Every structure is written in structure tokens, then in C-alpha cells.
Amino acid sequence: MPALTLRELLSLDPVRAARPELLAGEDALDRPVRWVHSSEVYEGANFLDGGELLLTNGFGLTDAGEEVRRRYVRELAARGAAGLAVEVGRSLPAMPTEVTDEARRLGLPLLALHRVVPFVRIAEAANRAIVARGLSGRSAVRPWGDDHTAALLADLADRAALNQPEVEARAALAGFHPGPGSRLIGVSVHGPRETGTVDRAVRLLSGATALRAAFPGDVLALIALPGAYRGRAGAGRSGRGAVPGGGLGAGDPVRAVQEAFRTAAGPGLTVAVGHAVEADGGWLHWSETLRAARTTLELALTVPSAEPAVPEGPLVTSARALALERELTRGGTAANRDRLAALVRHTLGPLLAWEAAHASDLVRTLEVHLRHGCSPTRTAALLHIGRQSLYQRLERIESLLGLEIDDPDLLGELLTAACAHRVVRGVSTTAAAGRLRTVA
Secondary structure (H helix, E strand, O other): OOOOEHHHHOOOHHHHHOOEEEEEOHHHOOOEOOEEEEOOOOOHHHHOOOOEEEEEOOHHHHOOOHHHHHHHHHHHHHOOOOEEEEEOOOOOOOOOHHHHHHHHHHOOOEEEEOOOOOHHHHHHHHHHHHHHHHHHHHOOOOOOOOOHHHHHHHHHHOOOOOOHHHHHHHHHHOOOOOOOOOEEEEEEEEOOOOOHHHHHHHHOOOOOEEEEEEOOOOEEEEEEEOOOOOOOOOEEEEOOEEEEEEEOOOOOHHHHHHHHHHHHOOOOOEEEEEEEEEHHHOHHHHHHHHHHHHHHHHHHHHOOOOOOOOOOOOEEEEOOOOHHHHHHOOOOHHHHHHHHHHHHHHHHHHHHHHHHHOOOOHHHHHHHHHHOOOOHHHHHHHHOOOHHHHHHHHHHHHHHHOOOOOOHHHHHHHHHHHHHHHHHHHHHHHHHHHHHHHHO
């Protein structure tokens, strides 16, 4: 499908309301318009990539000399601008003759806007129309057809070449309007092939809205929580397993979203929650939380959990719960396998040798203990063993390693090595499963 043309943009209601008068470039009205920008700086051509319609109130041209005005038009034409629309009557009483002459000489469409209409209204309508036309044109090659929501989420998750006005226009086209101060949280759900789980979770979050779509491998969503949102306090589970006495903490949007999915998701589903980001912080932040959710989901599905799984219900985790795993596997789990294996051998060699010869669970005991502040009560409860049994395991660990595991200088190294051990096991298990599938 052809791109939207300048002639078609002139028919939009906000543009018509500005009473546009075409002063030059009559033969170029059918050129495509890639985007609509506004700028009051007469050096505005510097930020154009080509195909844009530039809106200006002419303030930058008011005190400029004739040659500066001509050079301004020449630079716009050289950058491939689709056209120039200038508001006349306020900052600029009338269109300067040299601007019109230069535009006619170069064949650059020049519009005089005789009525004041907020540029944001014109740009929003025009860019929304451009996005709608562009998405319709891509439907033949996108696997999700005319689903504009899925296309936007996929582009954000893949960090495609985007810009903020485009993202906002496409989100608005999909009915997603995060308010000022909203917090956005990316979510990736494995298991269902429909968005009902996300919808149920959103209904549990007061004032929340969502942009969500189903993909072949997961359901992806951006959840917007209002700026004044405060998560309700209550008992719940943190990370990947139950924590006795754990609290969700009012005002923590990530915990609130996790709690909602623990209630809304059915058994067997895996839910990964990304970071909380400011909605008005830019589209890269939108992309960041979605990518974090997807990376976390991949880890949750491939790396063994540090803690026993919850017997019933979904597995709900977050990017911050798996922050260490994500850092250790940056660039890919397989690519880091040898480096992580060397770290494990160096730090936990004696424990691994003991476990190879005895039925024990010392490495996991060490990691759970470190993850929960070296609290015997919490560690024993999570491992479903008595405190006396835990003390015996901890003594064995310290004896084999020749150190005290609650030494603050060692906590980081020991926890990193224990986590790396799980990652390496996950990579090995995945590779073995792949070999079995190949043989079969």
C-alpha cells in the first residue's frame, strides 16, 4: 500500500482547520510524507532525515535576513523535506517573498496556515494517519497481520528503529494512553495462547491499563499503573518461591503486578515481570522493560530455580529477582558457559566434589541461605528441613570450603558462583534435550 501523501494530509480535519494555502510546490503534492514535525528553530533542517512535513510558526524567520531565509528553504529541500507549513499572522505577519520564491524555484511544497491550530493537534492526527497507513502496508509480511498492538509490542521488544512520536501515535492507535506520571511494567507470560490472563491481572490493579498481544511463544504486555498507584500490602511470595511472612509492601508496582498475576494466572503458567519505568521517560524505557521481561522469562524456563517450586499455582518471577542470572548470561547463556563453569570450579570445587560422592544438596542450601540474609529460620522453611539439619549442612559447607559463609567479604563471590552453577546446569540440560530431539 502506498505511503500517505501530502495531498491526503491536507484533507485531515486539523489541517483544514488551519486554513492552509498552497504557495509553492503544486506538482509535488503526491510525494509521500514519512512524519510531521514542528520546530521554531530556523536551523530545523539539521534534524530531518527526509520525507518530513515541517510545521513552524515562523518565529525563527521574523528577524532573519533575506539570504538566511533563502538558505533555510534550500536546506530543507536538500534534506528531502516533504514540505514546509508556516503559520502566518502572529509571529510572522505574512509569508516572506524570498521564502516563496525559493520554494517555487526548488519545487518544495510551501503552505501558509492562516488560522491558529495547535501544532500538536495537527501532528498527532497526521502521524496517526501515517502510522495506520504504514501498518496496513506491512500486514502482508508481519505474522500478526493487521494487529497493530502486536506489531508495536514486537517492534519495542526487538528494539526496532523507532522514535517517541511514532511510538505514542501507534500506542494511541491501539487505545493505550498512559497518563502523566504513569509507571510502565513489561510482562511476558508463557503457556496461554490468549490474553485472558493479562486482562484478569489488570482488573485486579486499580486504574491500570494494558497493551497486550499473543505471540507464538508468549503473551507480551505493557501494563500502565497510574502515577498515584499504591500496591496493597499483604502476604505473598517473592521471586520464584514462597517466603514465609514475606510482605508485598505498599507502593511497589513490580510486587503489585506479581501479586496480581499470582491470583489471575492458572497452574502451570510462567510469568516474568520487567522493571518499572516512567511512561514519559521515552520509548527506549518502554523497550527496556519489555526486553527485561522476555529475557527473564527465558531464564525462568531454562535455568533451575534456587528454591523449591510452589506445589500449585503459576511461577511468577521478575527481572530483579533474576538480576544476577541476567547479568551472568548477558550475551547469551551458551556463550558464557565456559567462563561460568570456571568460576564455579574455582569457588565451589570442594562442594561439587563432595556432592559427586554423596547424596547432598549443599550448593543449593548455600545459595538459598545467602539469598535470604543468612537467616536460619527462612532458609530452613524454604528448604523444608529442620533447623538442626540446616546447621549440619552449613557446618559441612564451611568445613569443605575452609571459610565462614557469613563473612561479608565472601557473600558476593559465593552467591555469584552458586547462581552460576544453576545457569551452567540449565545450559547443559537444554543442550542435552536438544541432542535427544536431534537423535529422535
